[in-house]
Amino acid sequence: MKPTLVVLAAGMGSRYGGVKQIDGVGLHDECLLDFATYDAKKCGFGKVVFIIRKDIEEAFRERLFDRIARNFDAEYVFQQHETLLTPQQIKDSEGREKPWGTEHAVMCAEKAIKTPFAVINSDDYYGRQAFEVLGKYLSSIDNDCREHAMVGYVLGNTMSHSGSVSRGVCTVKDNMLDSIVENLKIYYDDNDKIISEMPDGKKVSMTGKEWVSMNLFGFSPKAFEEFHVYWDNFMKESCKSPKAEALLPVAASDIIRHNNGVIKFFNSQETWFGMTYPQDRQMVKDEIAKKIKDGYYPEKLWEK
Numbered sequence: 001m002k003p004t005l006v007v008l009a010a011g012m013g014s015r016y017g018g019v020k021q022i023d024g025v026g027l028h029d030e031c032l033l034d035f036a037t038y039d040a041k042k043c044g045f046g047k048v049v050f051i052i053r054k055d056i057e058e059a060f061r062e063r064l065f066d067r068i069a070r071n072f073d074a075e076y077v078f079q080q081h082e083t084l085l086t087p088q089q090i091k092d093s094e095g096r097e098k099p100w101g102t103e104h105a106v107m108c109a110e111k112a113i114k115t116p117f118a119v120i121n122s123d124d125y126y127g128r129q130a131f132e133v134l135g136k137y138l139s140s141i142d143n144d145c146r147e148h149a150m151v152g153y154v155l156g157n158t159m160s161h162s163g164s165v166s167r168g169v170c171t172v173k174d175n176m177l178d179s180i181v182e183n184l185k186i187y188y189d190d191n192d193k194i195i196s197e198m199p200d201g202k203k204v205s206m207t208g209k210e211w212v213s214m215n216l217f218g219f220s221p222k223a224f225e226e227f228h229v230y231w232d233n234f235m236k237e238s239c240k241s242p243k244a245e246a247l248l249p250v251a252a253s254d255i256i257r258h259n260n261g262v263i264k265f266f267n268s269q270e271t272w273f274g275m276t277y278p279q280d281r282q283m284v285k286d287e288i289a290k291k292i293k294d295g296y297y298p299e300k301l302w303e304k
Contacts (some may be wrong), residue, residue: 003044006113025288028299037072081100116138159208161277164185166184
C-alpha cells in the first residue's frame with residue numbers, strides 16, 4: 001500500500017510574523033509545501049493530509065490546497081484547542097492561545113490516516129532523497145508494524161543565521177534511534193560557533209556534526225497506541241499550562257523507552273532550508289530558483 005504524507009501546518013508562525021505555510025516562494029508563487037508534496041508524490045506516496053487551523057482555512061484553500069487536490073489525493077483536518085480534550089480539560093485550559101504541539105496535531109489526524117505515514121513540518125525543506133528513503137521503507141511495512149523510522153540531518157546543515165532554532169539531538173546505535181533530547185535554543189554566537197542554551201541558562205558548544213531530528217518521522221498506525229498514552233500523561237501534568245507543548249519527538253522517544261517498538265534511523269546529507277524568520281524567505285526563494293535552474297524541479301510543478 002502507498003504511504004500517506006502528514007503535514008504539520010497549524011503553527012502560529014510567531015517568529016515569522018505571518019502564515020508562512022502558504023507564503024509564495026516559487027517562480028509561480030508556489031508555497032514551500034508545493035515542493036514537498038511534489039517530492040512525496042514522485043517518491044510513491046499516495047495521499048497527503050494537511051493539519052491546519054480553522055482560522056486559516058479559506059486562505060489555505062485559495063493559496064495551496066485546491067491546487068494540490070487537483071493533482072494529488074489530498075484532505076485536511078483541523079487542530080483545534082478542544083480536540084481530544086475532556087470538558088474538564090477544556091475548562092482548565094481556558095484562555096490558552098498556543099496550539100497543543102506537534103504530537104497533538106498528529107493525533108488530530110488519526111482518523112484520516114489509513115496506511116503507514118510520514119510526518120513533516122510545513123516550513124522546512126527536506127529534499128527528495130529523504131522522501132525516497134522513507135517512502136520506500138513505509139511501502140514495505142503493514143499497519144501493525146512496530147518498526148518505525150525517521151530521517152535525521154546533520155546539525156550544521158540545519159542552522160539559520162537569522163536566529164536560534166529548536167532541534168532534537170539524536171543518539172544513534174546500530175542504525176537505530178536510541179534517544180532524542182530536545183534542544184530548544186541553538187544558535188551561532190559572534191564567533192560563528194554553534195551554541196546550545198539549556199533551560200537553566202547553561203551554554204554548551206556543539207560541533208555541528210550531531211544528528212538532529214527535523215520532525216521527519218515515519219510510523220505505522222500502530223504508533224497511535226503509544227501516542228495516546230503520551231497524550232494522556234501530558235494532559236495530566238500540563239493541562240493548565242499556557243505554553244507547554246506535546247512534542248512528537250518526545251512521543252516517538254517513548255516508543256523506544258517503553259519497549260513498544262523501534263525507530264530505524266536513516267539519514268540525509270542534504271542542506272536544510274526553511275522559513276523560521278521573515279529574512280529567511282528570500283533565501284528560500286533563491287534556493288528554489290536555483291533548483292529549478294538546475295533541473296531538479298520543473299519551472300511549473302503542477303499541470304493544473
